Amino acid sequence: MRQLSEALQEAVRYQQSGQFSEAEATCLEICTAIPDQPDTLHLLAIIYAQTQRYQEANDYFRKAIAKAPARADFFGNYANALLEQNQIETAIGYCEQSLALNANQPEVLNILGNAYMTRNLNERAAECFRRALQLRPQYPHALNNLGNALQKMNNAADAIPCYQRALELQDDYAEASNNLGQALKSLGRIDEARTCFRKALQWRPSFKQARHNLAEVDSNWLEPLEGKKLHLRRFEAQDAAYISHCHQNDGFMAQYNQYIPRNQSVNALAAKLQQTHELHPCQTKSADWVIFRSNDCQPLGIANLVDINFPHRRAEFLIGLPNPGDHARGIALEATLLILDFAFNRVKLNKLTTNVYTTNAYSQENTLALGFIQESFLREHLFNPIDGKFLDVYGNGMTSRDFRTSTRIAKLSRRLLGQDITALLPDDPIRSRTPVC
Numbered sequence: 028m029r030q031l032s033e034a035l036q037e038a039v040r041y042q043q044s045g046q047f048s049e050a051e052a053t054c055l056e057i058c059t060a061i062p063d064q065p066d067t068l069h070l071l072a073i074i075y076a077q078t079q080r081y082q083e084a085n086d087y088f089r090k091a092i093a094k095a096p097a098r099a100d101f102f103g104n105y106a107n108a109l110l111e112q113n114q115i116e117t118a119i120g121y122c123e124q125s126l127a128l129n130a131n132q133p134e135v136l137n138i139l140g141n142a143y144m145t146r147n148l149n150e151r152a153a154e155c156f157r158r159a160l161q162l163r164p165q166y167p168h169a170l171n172n173l174g175n176a177l178q179k180m181n182n183a184a185d186a187i188p189c190y191q192r193a194l195e196l197q198d199d200y201a202e203a204s205n206n207l208g209q210a211l212k213s214l215g216r217i218d219e220a221r222t223c224f225r226k227a228l229q230w231r232p233s234f235k236q237a238r239h240n241l242a243e244v245d246s247n248w249l250e251p252l253e254g255k256k257l258h259l260r261r262f263e264a265q266d267a268a269y270i271s272h273c274h275q276n277d278g279f280m281a282q283y284n285q286y287i288p289r290n291q292s293v294n295a296l297a298a299k300l301q302q303t304h305e306l307h308p309c310q311t312k313s314a315d316w317v318i319f320r321s322n323d324c325q326p327l328g329i330a331n332l333v334d335i336n337f338p339h340r341r342a343e344f345l346i347g348l349p350n351p352g353d354h355a356r357g358i359a360l361e362a363t364l365l366i367l368d369f370a371f372n373r374v375k376l377n378k379l380t381t382n383v384y385t386t387n388a389y390s391q392e393n394t395l396a397l398g399f400i401q402e403s404f405l406r407e408h409l410f411n412p413i414d415g416k417f418l419d420v421y422g423n424g425m426t427s428r429d430f431r432t433s434t435r436i437a438k439l440s441r442r443l444l445g446q447d448i449t450a451l452l453p454d455d456p457i458r459s460r461t462p463v464c
């Protein structure tokens with residue numbers, strides 16, 4: 028056959044260009060002529076690991092190491108393949124053997140740091156990444172991983188420069204941009220985080236985690252909701268008097284939420300509302316609106332998404348109108364449709380839940396009629412310290428699939444909002460930008 032060096036170089040070129048079948052065939056050709064050539068065995072192991080044929084990869088790594096036990100790079104690459112297989116302790120052992128043979132290997136220190144992070148040994152991991160960077164200061168992956176270790180140690184402020192430097196060295200580094208966004212978000216720098224997640228998706232459109240992260244900080248969460256007759260906007264300090272009035276309405280609160288603190292002064296409530304308004308819902312885990320009549324800006328009620336669970340794309344929905352005379356005027360229905368549109372179309376939640384006291388039969392009937400499914404009946408689930416009694420609660424849910432297939436919501440939304448909100452449309456501009464109240 029051809030000279031060994033020429034054939035092996037050809038196999039390496041195939042492997043580096045992602046032509047794994049051609050690389051494997053060339054290596055096997057070499058093995059037929061020279062069965063125990065360690066570099067060929069090692070390259071085959073790498074090819075098998077890259078194509079996730081781990082049993083073959085492990086076999087060939089062991090064969091290569093047996094033939095060349097002084098090759099530190101063989102031990103290091105085997106450690107990386109073991110880490111990919113979640114064989115963490117074994118991977119750590121092979122990293123240590125590799126570094127015992129040659130301590131000056133930034134790649135192996137990076138692999139060892141990643142292994143330590145999977146065991147939450149974050150300080151050890153950070154030390155490995157720092158050692159790697161001493162050996163190779165312009166090592167974007169070690170910088171990114173050092174940032175990750177620092178974030179895990181609740182040190183986002185020091186993680187940020189690591190990600191920024193990694194992006195200076197590799198300006199299309201999607202993982203570093205996503206991780207930078209997470210660090211910025213944890214420090215409340217939401218607008219900057221949003222930009223980072225968008226860049227990560229620009230560089231890698233299939234990056235699911237970046238897409239989920241962007242959904243959490245989306246500016247859609249801050250926009251008002253506009254219907255034909257109603258307008259919903261986020262709580263502001265100027266709403267304190269109205270919200271306090273709602274809280275003092277015993278009959279309303281008995282059905283809406285019996286556990287909201289109700290003894291705050293209007294000034295204290297205004298300060299709290301202002302503080303909350305300055306935060307993004309990804310920080311408060313809630314979105315809260317006052318419901319207004321559009322023609323005269325008269326407040327009619329309040330609505331909320333609370334306990335927002337971003338990883339599971341789920342939230343609990345509450346709505347209440349303190350004036351009983353408004354209950355038969357379609358106000359709650361239009362407001363509910365606006366919030367369903369918001370939840371499932373604009374911020375891409377997967378599920379809404381409602382918890383309804385069994386004393387509120389009217390609300391439970393309307394909830395089910397709209398398309399929520401009763402998922403539980405919780406007996407004596409909540410204790411009411413005012414009367415010393417336990418409350419039964421209905422638990423209801425609506426998934427995105429329920430919403431999309433609901434002919435009732437489609438019909439109602441066409442009539443009340445002028446469009447079928449259940450239709451799955453491509454992302455479009457927000458329909459309303461400027462609050463009128």
